[in-house]
Amino acid sequence: MDALENEVLEWLVEDLSLGDLPDVIGTIASTIKYNSCQGATDQEWRDAQAMCVVEEAGEFIGEYRRLRGFARRAGDKDAMLSELADVVIAAMVMFWNLDEDPHAAIQGKLRKIINRGWVNKDEQ
Numbered sequence: 001m002d003a004l005e006n007e008v009l010e011w012l013v014e015d016l017s018l019g020d021l022p023d024v025i026g027t028i029a030s031t032i033k034y035n036s037c038q039g040a041t042d043q044e045w046r047d048a049q050a051m052c053v054v055e056e057a058g059e060f061i062g063e064y065r066r067l068r069g070f071a072r073r074a075g076d077k078d079a080m081l082s083e084l085a086d087v088v089i090a091a092m093v094m095f096w097n098l099d100e101d102p103h104a105a106i107q108g109k110l111r112k113i114i115n116r117g118w119v120n121k122d123e124q
């Protein structure tokens with residue numbers, strides 16, 4: 001990756017937009033919390049949500065392996081994509097739960113990815 005490519009990627013990250021996704025997720029999350037977690041403390045709700053992120057990742061990989069033929073049951077692309085969407089939604093709800101800004105976290109992580117260097121297989 002040359003300096004110009006990195007500069008372009010940095011520019012794209014600078015202009016990153018999540019649109020209204022965080023607000024929509026926040027509204028849905030507060031509705032879920034109100035309707036399904038009454039009596040739970042905020043910490044219990046956060047703990048449940050943290051586990052949900054991993055649970056959804058597990059459901060995604062289950063559907064992915066079915067789709068790739070690594071399981072007894074045949075896979076379905078729509079089911080796999082639905083589980084992948086669950087991973088993103090669960091992660092966004094977790095940001096909301098932590099009262100943290102997903103935009104800033106994602107932007108910061110993308111900057112790290114761009115700047116940490118790439119595997120150069122020619123040198124191996």
Ligand SMILES: [Mg+2]
Pocket residue numbers: 056059082083086
């Ligand atoms: Mg799911």
